[in-house]
Amino acid sequence: MKLKQYLHSQLAITFFPIFLGLFFITSVIFLVKIAALTSIITLDFFELFTLFSYVIPQIIFFTMPISFFLSLVITLAKLAGEYELTVITSFGLNPIKILKIFVPVTLLLSVMLLVISVGLIPKTKFLTKQFLDKKKTEANFNIKASEFGQKFGDWLIYISEKNDKVYDEVKLFKTEDKKDQFIVSQTAVLDNDKGSLSFKLNDGKAFVIDEKEFNQIDFKSMYINDSIADSKTDIFTNSYEYWKKNIQQNTNIDDLTFFMLTSLFPIISLFLVITFGYFNPRYEKNRAVFYSLISVVLYYVLIKLIGDKILLHALYAIPIFWLAGTYLLYFKTVRKEY
Template sequence: MKIKSYLYSQLSISFLPIFLGLYFITSIIFLVKIASLTSVITIDAFELFKLYGYSVPKIIFFTVPISFFISLVITLAKLSSEYELIVITSFGFNPMKILKIFFPSTFLLSIALLIISVGLIPKTDYLMSTFLDKKKKEANFNIKASEFGQKFGDWLIYIDKKDGKNYENVRLFKTQEGLDQFILANKAVLNNKDGELNFTLIDGKAFYIGDEELNQIDYRTMDINDSIVNKKDFIFTDSYNYWKYSLQNNSDIDDFTFFILTSLFPLISLFLVITFGYYNPRYEKNRAIGLSLIAVVIYYVITKYLTKNIELHSLYVAPSIWIMGTYYLYIKTTKKLY
């Protein structure tokens, strides 16, 4: 138990600086992307923080697997360089027993990454997309007081006074084949619900002027939509139904498989951890970090290629290839020496 606690304490010392560094760098990238949106929409500090919050699951998903894998390798490499692994091995802890010590935490990490990627990221992506659609729609609608020629959907609109989303003395006009529509309102309120704009007109009159008749309606409130709501084939409710719909319609399959395979990366790379971490400092140089980075790049390239070309089949092809390949390296290097 003392050796197990010691190994995990060394892992935490390696993991935190690497994770925080990658998290900070990735956060900067996402914040720059969010800031670039200000050329299209206007957001305040609270909304900027809100958009960043929607990005946090992705930042964690992209940084944790790499950080954890490299930290495991660095932990063992550090113990090797200080001859501590020799002492641990003398107590009967061969590489496979070291691997078994790290297996439970790595397994739990992969489960957590699966929950974040497959469960949480689709929801935050939907919330961000909805928020941006709403802001873009609002940005495109900029009615100014006492100006002619402005439009609200199919309506020509003129207002006397504007205070935020509240308007006074509103006139709306629309002409169609054989029918002209003219609406007056003492007050109006602009509503933006999930990117769909509508006017709530208060206390006014509506005139419908045809070729042979004229109708007048006095109203207390009336709603005027900017445009007909675009019908979508799928309405997001939860991540399970989202992925179910996507798989049935062959959409976003590469994202689904990439999320799963990336979540499994730390777990199926444990043989690489002991392969790169074990070395004799008297005869070999510490190449753990360089080899780890090369392994990460190779895995992500293979994963991207397989998810694009064989889609769902990559869920068993990629792990099988990776585990067999890393186990072969382990047999040829570390196993025969330790």
């Protein structure tokens, strides 16, 4: 019992710094993507935090399996480097018995990852899409005064001043079918009708230029429309119905296999943990981290290349292949010595 507690404590000491470091780095990447939305729609701090909370399951899913696997290997390698594994082995605990100590927590982690990936991530992605669609139907676009490169639909737009939804000295430009269209207007008012944005341009001129003609139109008022609401309304009841529908329609099957196989990675890689973690510090160098990183890359390449081709068949083919291969590696190396 004390040995089990000791090994678990050593795992915790190694795991949390690695996981928190990867979690922070991945969070920054997702935050940058979320912040990029402010160039399209207006978001306050609370709304940014809401969007970030929706991607937390994805961050955990991408960081947890790698962090846990590396932590297990590093924990055993550290104990081996300090000759503690040698002492533990001398008391009759061979690598398999030590491995059994980590099986329950590893199995629990894989189950949790399955719940997060197959259960929570589809729901949070739906909530994110729903949230953004709602923002698009409520808010006006974040068009800033005296700034180039902004777009309204297919039009490039430039404004001199902005007062709420009223814009002064508006200039619009678009190239379509080898025709250049240019519009200038004294004022414009932005109207949002359930996601259908429209500019009402007042007192302006429109120019249409092609290779042969130059046309000018003077107007008192003109409307330019841009539908930003998603016309396709998705319905999400629960994750089971979501995946059942996708399997029936043969869509997003590669996502399902990727989620499930990534979730199973910690539990089906335990033979690699003792293979890389066990070494004799007197005769061998500690290459546990190097070998572990190669294994992680190899596994992810495997599930992407093969999983995307054989789809649902990968759910049994890849785990069987991976378990057989890792056990053979363990049998040829560590089992002979211990």
